[in-house]
Amino acid sequence: MFEMRGLNVSYGDSQVLWDVDFSVPAGQVVCLMGRNGVGKTTLLKSIMGLLKPRSGTVTFQNEVLTPLPSDQRAKRGIGYVPQGRDIFPDMTVLENLRIGLIAQGQGHTPIPDDIYELFPVLHTMLDRKGGVLSGGQQQQLAIARALVTRPSLLLLDEPTEGIQPSVILEIEAVLQRLKTAGNMSILLVEQYLDFASRLADYVYVMDQGTMVLEGQMEALQDADVKRYLAF
Numbered sequence: 544m545f546e547m548r549g550l551n552v553s554y555g556d557s558q559v560l561w562d563v564d565f566s567v568p569a570g571q572v573v574c575l576m577g578r579n580g581v582g583k584t585t586l587l588k589s590i591m592g593l594l595k596p597r598s599g600t601v602t603f604q605n606e607v608l609t610p611l612p613s614d615q616r617a618k619r620g621i622g623y624v625p626q627g628r629d630i631f632p633d634m635t636v637l638e639n640l641r642i643g644l645i646a647q648g649q650g651h652t653p654i655p656d657d658i659y660e661l662f663p664v665l666h667t668m669l670d671r672k673g674g675v676l677s678g679g680q681q682q683q684l685a686i687a688r689a690l691v692t693r694p695s696l697l698l699l700d701e702p703t704e705g706i707q708p709s710v711i712l713e714i715e716a717v718l719q720r721l722k723t724a725g726n727m728s729i730l731l732v733e734q735y736l737d738f739a740s741r742l743a744d745y746v747y748v749m750d751q752g753t754m755v756l757e758g759q760m761e762a763l764q765d766a767d768v769k770r771y772l773a774f
């Protein structure tokens with residue numbers, strides 16, 4: 544179980560998150576929605592320890608994470624797939640996959656076979672440079688790289704952004720498989736409502752740094768959610 548209570552986060556004098564309460568129960572897929580600039584990425588970075596909150600607490604599996612730096616949070620089992628994917632363009636696919644393991648002091652651990660079962664395309668491209676992959680392949684590599692370290696909470700920042708529909712379906716199938724396996728929680732930041740609604744158990748909607756709507760996916764009306772997604 545991941546929990547955030549009363550989180551306030553600022554960039555200098557500009558406050559972006561206001562008293563945010565938020566949780567991701569074990570084994571569930573929770574989707575965080577909201578239009579551009581409302582603070583979704585800021586919330587993910589705060590979970591990862593890349594931003595220090597002004598106040599509030601973050602707990603994961605009954606441990607207070609708030610004082611821990613991001614590498615320690617990764618070691619506790621939080622995997623992060625950032626917006627824009629952040630693939631290392633001059634490193635090969637295999638090197639990109641190994642990065643997470645090396646960061647955790649497990650540089651000699653082989654890439655588990657199930658990673659290639661989930662993303663067969665990567666297996667055919669291990670020696671290619673990350674920078675020559677298509678956007679969709681880079682997104683798959685970014686997800687695979689996070690999964691290599693066996694996270695128990697996976698954070699995904701807009702994985703469908705700029706990706707062609709056929710690859711979106713492949714990514715959706717992977718996330719469905721992970722959900723069905725049931726040993727991982729997923730926090731999905733997403734603006735693509737159809738994709739989110741097929742995957743999520745529970746949804747939060749943010750506007751201007753505060754949570755404005757939340758509920759079980761099937762209980763929320765699309766129209767209510769769309770009101771906060773319209774540009």
Ligand SMILES: Nc1ncnc2c1ncn2[C@@H]1O[C@H](COP(=O)(O)OP(=O)(O)OP(=O)(O)O)[C@@H](O)[C@H]1O
Nearest residue numbers: 554557559577578579580581582583584585586626
């Ligand atoms: N490094 C930064 N310094 C100052 N302000 C920032 C910084 N990063 C983000 N912001 C501001 O914080 C607010 C929230 O940004 P954030 O990236 O969290 O939103 P978002 O909901 O993830 O949007 P998007 O969907 O466009 O990624 C925005 O007003 C943004 O301009």
